[in-house]
Amino acid sequence: MVPASSRLSLALFTLSLAWAGPAPAAEIDSWTGRYDARPDVARPLDRLLGARLRAGVEAANGTDGACDTERLYRSVKHELGSLPVLVGHAIAEWLDGEPVLDSRIVPFEASVYRDLTLLDGPSVRLRGLSGTIVVDDHVIGVDKLGHFFAEGWGYFERAHLEGKGV
Numbered sequence: 001m002v003p004a005s006s007r008l009s010l011a012l013f014t015l016s017l018a019w020a021g022p023a024p025a026a027e028i029d030s031w032t033g034r035y036d037a038r039p040d041v042a043r044p045l046d047r048l049l050g051a052r053l054r055a056g057v058e059a060a061n062g063t064d065g066a067c068d069t070e071r072l073y074r075s076v077k078h079e080l081g082s083l084p085v086l087v088g089h090a091i092a093e094w095l096d097g098e099p100v101l102d103s104r105i106v107p108f109e110a111s112v113y114r115d116l117t118l119l120d121g122p123s124v125r126l127r128g129l130s131g132t133i134v135v136d137d138h139v140i141g142v143d144k145l146g147h148f149f150a151e152g153w154g155y156f157e158r159a160h161l162e163g164k165g166v
Contacts (some may be wrong), residue, residue, distance in 0.1 A: 027124050028141035029113065030108040030132050038134045040087060044100040052079040080149055088146030095142040096131045103131030115135055
């Protein structure tokens with residue numbers, strides 16, 4: 001039997017997650033279907049990311065062809081995640097929606113998480129799963145690419161822009 005105070009805490013936590021509105025997926029399932037034949041998307045992924053980075057640079061250069069570094073940083077962040085800051089979930093959502101990447105999202109009911117209750121895994125139960133892709137014969141979650149850019153930007157800011165070094 002779960003104490004009433006714990007049930008109340010869980011209810012408040014669940015309500016706070018629901019109140020926040022639609023949220024991007026919390027986890028991936030790279031286990032289920034791992035041996036299914038899937039295309040390697042390294043080249044299309046490279047083209048997609050390259051196009052977004054080039055678009056950011058072109059937008060920063062403007063009509064005068066001169067690049068302002070602040071404008072460059074803003075433009076590239078916007079092109080990658082459509083937000084003024086780099087958020088890994090925004091990048092993952094964009095990549096999940098790209099048909100050329102063949103991102104596979106395992107339905108929750110068929111996933112390795114299917115037996116989790118709301119108490120066991122509230123974020124997985126409420127937010128669902130994100131997709132996986134094959135890059136150079138490795139199954140990875142699109143969330144990892146979001147982490148790569150968002151975390152990388154954070155380190156760049158601290159090391160270079162704030163002058164704190166590596």
